Amino acid sequence: MRKKNIVITGIGVIAPNAIGKDDFWNALAEGISGIKPATLLDTTYFKSKLAAECSTFDPKEILGPKGLRNLDRATLLIASAAKLALEDSGTSVNEENTGDIGVVTATTLSIASDIAEFTKEVVQDGPGMVNPALFPPTTMNFPSSHLAIRYKIKGFNTTVSTGYSAGLDALKYAVDMIDSGRAKAVLVGSVESFSFSSFVGFYKAGFLAGRKGEELSSPFDKRRNGIILGEAATVLVIEDEEYALERKANIIARVLSVKAFFDAYRNADYDPRMRSLKRSMIRVLESAELNVEDIDYICAAANSVKQQDKLETEAIKDVFNIYAKKIPVSSIKSMVGESISASGGLQAAAAVGAIVKGFIPPTINYQEPDPDCDLDYVPNVSRKAGVNNVLINSFGPGGNNTTAVISKY
Numbered sequence: 001m002r003k004k005n006i007v008i009t010g011i012g013v014i015a016p017n018a019i020g021k022d023d024f025w026n027a028l029a030e031g032i033s034g035i036k037p038a039t040l041l042d043t044t045y046f047k048s049k050l051a052a053e054c055s056t057f058d059p060k061e062i063l064g065p066k067g068l069r070n071l072d073r074a075t076l077l078i079a080s081a082a083k084l085a086l087e088d089s090g091t092s093v094n095e096e097n098t099g100d101i102g103v104v105t106a107t108t109l110s111i112a113s114d115i116a117e118f119t120k121e122v123v124q125d126g127p128g129m130v131n132p133a134l135f136p137p138t139t140m141n142f143p144s145s146h147l148a149i150r151y152k153i154k155g156f157n158t159t160v161s162t163g164y165s166a167g168l169d170a171l172k173y174a175v176d177m178i179d180s181g182r183a184k185a186v187l188v189g190s191v192e193s194f195s196f197s198s199f200v201g202f203y204k205a206g207f208l209a210g211r212k213g214e215e216l217s218s219p220f221d222k223r224r225n226g227i228i229l230g231e232a233a234t235v236l237v238i239e240d241e242e243y244a245l246e247r248k249a250n251i252i253a254r255v256l257s258v259k260a261f262f263d264a265y266r267n268a269d270y271d272p273r274m275r276s277l278k279r280s281m282i283r284v285l286e287s288a289e290l291n292v293e294d295i296d297y298i299c300a301a302a303n304s305v306k307q308q309d310k311l312e313t314e315a316i317k318d319v320f321n322i323y324a325k326k327i328p329v330s331s332i333k334s335m336v337g338e339s340i341s342a343s344g345g346l347q348a349a350a351a352v353g354a355i356v357k358g359f360i361p362p363t364i365n366y367q368e369p370d371p372d373c374d375l376d377y378v379p380n381v382s383r384k385a386g387v388n389n390v391l392i393n394s395f396g397p398g399g400n401n402t403t404a405v406i407s408k409y
Contacts, residue, residue, distance in 0.1 A: 003179045006255040007244050007409060010089025010237035012081035013349050016052035016230055016336050020084060025353035028361040029382045033335045035217055035228050041196045048203055048210035052217075052230025052337025053194050072137040074110035074193040075146050077233035082147050082187055085235035090249060091185065093152050100243075102155035102182065104173050105144035105189035106166035106341040113195030114138045143191055147235075155183050160341075164301070164396025165260065166190065167234070167344020168404050172258035174238055184243040187235050190345030194231035202229055205268075209304060217338075218365040219302035219331035220309050220373040227303050230337025234345030251409045253352045256288035256389070260402040268397050270307055274315040277395055280403040281319045284391070288405045292320045294389050295327055295405075297360050299347045301393040302331040303338040310372045312393060317375070328385070330363045330378040344394040344402070351390035351406045360385050 011021040016034025018027040027034075037043075038051035059068055059076040062083055068076060086093070093101060114137040121130045136142055141159040148157045156177060160170045167190035174186035192198075202208050206226070209215045213225030244251055261276035261283075285292065298316060302309040309331075317324040332350045339346065350361055359382045366379035388408045395401040 005241035006175050006178055006238055007241045007251045008236055008238050008253045008255060008352060009244050009249040009251055010085040010091065011252065011349050011352060012084030012088060012235040014054050014057055014077050014081050014233040015346060016054055016232065019057060021088065021349060024349060025357050028332060028335065028350055028353060029357065029359050031335065031362050031364045031380060031382060033364060035337055040194050041199055046203055048208040048215060050210070050215055050228050051194055052228055052339065054231055070133040071146065072114050074107060074191050075137065075143040077193060077231070078105060078143045078147055078189050078191040078235065079150055081233040081235040082151060082189060085187065085237050086151065089237040091237055098152060098154040100155060100184040101153050102157065102174065102177055102186045103144055103148045103153055103189065104158045104160060104170045104186060105147065105191065106160045106170040106345065107140065107143055107191050108161045108163050108166055108341045109198045110143070110191060110193045111138055111140055112197035116197050144189065147187065147189060153187065162400045163398045164340055165344060165394040165400035165402040166341035167348065168258060168392065168394040168402040169260055169400065171236070171255065171344070171348060171404060172260055172402065175255055175258055178238070178240050185237060185239040188238055189233070189235045190342045191233040192231050192339045192342040194229065199229055202227070207305065216365050217304045217334050219300070219304045219334050219363055220313070220370060220377045221366050222368040222370040224304040224306055224309060226305060227338035230339040232336060232339040232342040232346050234342060234349050236345065236348060253355050254407045254409050256405040256407050257284045258402065258404040259284040259287060260400065263399040263401065265399060270311055270397055272311070274311050277315045277393065277401040278319050280401045281315070281391065284403045284405050290389060290405065292323045295391045296385065296387045297354055297390045298327055298329040299351050299390055299392045300329050300331045301395050303333045308396070313373045313375055325375055328360045328378050328383065329375045330361050332361050334364045347392045347394065348404065348406060351392055354387045354390055355406070355408050358384060358386055360387070
């Protein structure tokens with residue numbers, strides 16, 4: 001059972017369809033997609049042409065012009081999201097409180113392009129001519145470390161690299177650290193940058209939409225045939241409720257519980273019975289002391305992969321029984337694509353928006369119902385609703401399954 005009440009006091013979002021939490025919430029409510037033809041790479045020789053890039057993102061507008069030259073895209077994204085989150089939470093880091101504030105950042109694939117760039121220069125120009133500034137971003141913890149250095153945060157600093165579920169896994173880590181008394185507040189970051197390396201990897205593995213069907217992100221729709229790869233960065237400021245009240249913070253929502261379980265099944269495949277996803281949903285409800293009928297909205301992990309969307313639907317039906325068809329389920333990935341480690345952070349930000357603004361985000365591009373996916377997916381248009389408790393699922397073919405419950409304060 002939870003030792004402390006954990007609250008959210010600030011959110012920073014850099015998403016393909018909006019920058020800033022309020023614009024992000026508005027974009028979701030209006031069903032605005034950030035999926036467009038890719039601009040960060042040449043797709044001439046690929047059947048897949050689309051991406052969910054943060055195309056309007058200019059780090060200079062948020063961070064200023066200085067000190068950015070040697071930072072990779074993932075670090076620029078997360079540092080920008082962190083500044084927005086700190087401003088939103090009214091958090092001022094100083095020598096008195098810096099030791100009580102921690103940082104945990106979810107990222108998995110972003111270093112692929114940095115490693116490729118560094119290796120390319122080593123091979124082409126030789127080790128004697130390589131630019132040493134290219135090496136630090138090849139380390140997985142570079143974005144998280146830079147975030148802490150930039151904002152002078154001296155508590156713990158951790159990087160979580162569990163792939164699809166990393167955003168919610170980082171949230172769980174942060175909650176556990178506050179529960180254990182290791183921190184009073186934590187910046188929970190999640191970031192993934194779009195790159196040629198990741199695009200080619202997912203394309204060759206057969207995961208991208210457009211290779212075997214229409215190129216679109218259409219979770220739960222019969223036409224779905226793969227993901228639209230994306231990028232994003234989010235930072236949530238979470239705090240011990242007592243600490244937040246003491247500093248008179250504006251509390252936005254509560255984190256009731258986060259649970260995670262692993263499918264020891266096969267590499268890059270799904271457990272057809274989804275035992276660990278069901279277990280994570282059951283345990284998170286138990287920990288949050290909620291019944292299935294208390295959930296007002298399920299923010300799904302569905303990413304337009306045929307098997308993933310079907311299996312999540314089946315898992316929800318098994319856990320929620322007769323209530324499964326009464327609870328709206330939607331996937332924001334229809335609008336922001338699949339950003340792997342950053343997806344859980346985007347879902348958490350969306351969940352808070354649903355609570356604060358009183359709406360259910362839609363699943364856009366929904367045209368052809370699939371008999372295997374037969375729940376209420378809030379097709380194409382958002383829905384006004386009173387939302388008190390949101391259950392968030394995050395999983396992929398790697399075996400990690402994480403579920404969170406975020407609630408009204």
